[in-house]
Amino acid sequence: MARRKVPHLICPAGSLPALKAAIDHGADAVYLGYRNDTNARNFAGLNFDHKAMVEGIRYAQSRHRQVLMAINTFAQPGRAADWQRAVDGAAALGVDAVILADVGLLDYASSHHPALRLHLSVQGSATSYEAVNFAHREFGVRRAVLPRVLTLAQVETVIRNTPVEIEVFGFGSLCVMNEGRCWLSSYATGESPNTVGACSPAKYVQWEKSPGQMTTRLNGILIDCFGDDEPAGYPTLCKGRFEVQGETYYALEEPTSLNVLEILPEIARIGVAAIKVEGRQRSPTYVAQVTRTLRAALDELASDDQRFQVRPAWLAELARLSEGSQVTLGAYNRPWR
Amino acid sequence: MSQGFSIPRFRLPSLVSAIGAHLPQWPHSLALATALNAATKLGLLPEDSLTLLEGRSFVVEVLDAGGQACFSYRGGLFRPLFSAPQAPDLCFRANLSAFLQLLARQEDPDTLFFNRELSIVGDTELGLVIKNMLDAVEWPQLPTLPIFRH
Numbered sequence: 001m002a003r004r005k006v007p008h009l010i011c012p013a014g015s016l017p018a019l020k021a022a023i024d025h026g027a028d029a030v031y032l033g034y035r036n037d038t039n040a041r042n043f044a045g046l047n048f049d050h051k052a053m054v055e056g057i058r059y060a061q062s063r064h065r066q067v068l069m070a071i072n073t074f075a076q077p078g079r080a081a082d083w084q085r086a087v088d089g090a091a092a093l094g095v096d097a098v099i100l101a102d103v104g105l106l107d108y109a110s111s112h113h114p115a116l117r118l119h120l121s122v123q124g125s126a127t128s129y130e131a132v133n134f135a136h137r138e139f140g141v142r143r144a145v146l147p148r149v150l151t152l153a154q155v156e157t158v159i160r161n162t163p164v165e166i167e168v169f170g171f172g173s174l175c176v177m178n179e180g181r182c183w184l185s186s187y188a189t190g191e192s193p194n195t196v197g198a199c200s201p202a203k204y205v206q207w208e209k210s211p212g213q214m215t216t217r218l219n220g221i222l223i224d225c226f227g228d229d230e231p232a233g234y235p236t237l238c239k240g241r242f243e244v245q246g247e248t249y250y251a252l253e254e255p256t257s258l259n260v261l262e263i264l265p266e267i268a269r270i271g272v273a274a275i276k277v278e279g280r281q282r283s284p285t286y287v288a289q290v291t292r293t294l295r296a297a298l299d300e301l302a303s304d305d306q307r308f309q310v311r312p313a314w315l316a317e318l319a320r321l322s323e324g325s326q327v328t329l330g331a332y333n334r335p336w337r
Numbered sequence: 338m339s340q341g342f343s344i345p346r347f348r349l350p351s352l353v354s355a356i357g358a359h360l361p362q363w364p365h366s367l368a369l370a371t372a373l374n375a376a377t378k379l380g381l382l383p384e385d386s387l388t389l390l391e392g393r394s395f396v397v398e399v400l401d402a403g404g405q406a407c408f409s410y411r412g413g414l415f416r417p418l419f420s421a422p423q424a425p426d427l428c429f430r431a432n433l434s435a436f437l438q439l440l441a442r443q444e445d446p447d448t449l450f451f452n453r454e455l456s457i458v459g460d461t462e463l464g465l466v467i468k469n470m471l472d473a474v475e476w477p478q479l480p481t482l483p484i485f486r487h
Contacts, residue, residue, distance in 0.1 A: 015473040044462055045386045045469030052473075202462035209430075209458050232451055235461075255451075283472045286445035321448050 008274035021288040026295030029066035042197025066096035072121035120144040125180030129161035165273035172278020184237040255324030349401040357403025365406040366417035427459040
């Protein structure tokens with residue numbers, strides 16, 4: 001029986017051991033970034049210096065896997081050259097594609113490095129086929145990563161109306177999912193993924209432990225209080241519990257992770273080119289666990305899509321790693337839309 | 338990641354912490370500081386991350402063992418602290434099994450944190466530096482002992 005074509009598996013690499021874990025456990029491609037604010041996971045001690053980058057690219061490409069470099073923050077006033085240098089560096093290193101969000105940078109990359117394959121980052125916030133086709137027409141973008149706001153039917157509509165490959169998120173921490181357009185971190189701290197490469201930067205976060213509870217503050221703003229047995233999440237405004245009209249609850253989003261295992265056959269059927277795993281900030285252990293699980297699921301789908309069934313062991317493994325210890329189909333499943 | 342050999346989640350009997358808390362704590366501090374200095378000397382810990390630790394104090398508390406290790410990093414060396422600092426810059430707290438799972442790269446620190454098995458109090462950014470520094474270490478291959486094989 002012919003093997004069914006399944007989406008590529010794109011896994012996060014925040015360090016060299018994480019990159020190797022992704023490759024060793026079956027990723028088709030890894031995405032990574034420089035150790036600076038040109039990418040949206042600019043965390044202290046994370047990411048690749050030049051030496052690690054060279055070694056990582058060699059490790060992946062010698063095993064016929066791809067390396068995608070995220071340069072997906074927005075060039076800041078007076079510093080456009082830093083972002084242009086990052087693109088020049090990526091081209092010189094021979095990465096398989098760069099993932100860009102800034103329209104100015106897309107223009108720079110397409111005119112200075114016409115052979116460099118361009119992906120539109122989720123931070124570029126293209127949610128319609130018109131937006132995706134614009135990036136294709138103007139800059140020759142070959143793939144677009146869709147923000148996590150669309151239902152599966154809406155993703156299908158985009159795919160049917162564009163020549164651009166479509167990549168969607170398959171697993172990882174969820175936020176309010178309005179990628180590239182979210183102001184919550186800026187509201188609380190004055191800094192955001194688009195500007196400094198980090199949502200709710202760690203220097204603004206304070207965990208306070210007292211008997212029986214833990215409180216989280218972001219730049220002094222009380223985000224949440226957890227009892228000792230309650231699962232915790234990342235300290236972002238969107239995952240805080242707030243008092244709204246006399247009730248205290250997760251007013252914006254619960255701490256949770258996206259998991260598409262259940263709809264994997266549908267994702268393959270509508271022609272999604274790649275699924276992405278969130279989590280460059282997570283450890284090599286997480287990368288190995290998620291990659292291994294999704295690889296097993298995709299391989300099973302490829303060999304027999306009629307009989308594909310989600311195994312309880314896969315679900316259990318992924319739920320354990322999840323923020324707030326729970327998973328969701330997120331926006332993919334909105335029957336009321 | 339360690340195939341075929343995994344550390345289970347366990348909790349030491351409460352008697353252990355009751356006794357452990359009454360034992361002198363400085364040997365833990367000395368042992369941990371010595372181990373960290375050895376790792377530095379082997380070039381396992383990246384220098385640009387180490388400079389961010391300069392002058393900071395740390396406490397690692399193993400809850401169910403009733404033990405804690407206190408140390409600081411000054412002038413390129415990890416130094417044991419013989420009494421616990423009043424307000425350390427960073428304090429990690431977990432049970433022994435969680436620390437062992439972290440060291441063996443069997444569990445992800447964020448997973449343990451979400452599940453409330455690991456607590457981090459103090460300078461959050463410093464905590465991130467340490468976490469990412471340890472994640473980036475390429476530990477030398479251990480000799481393949483029969484016990485680690487399938």
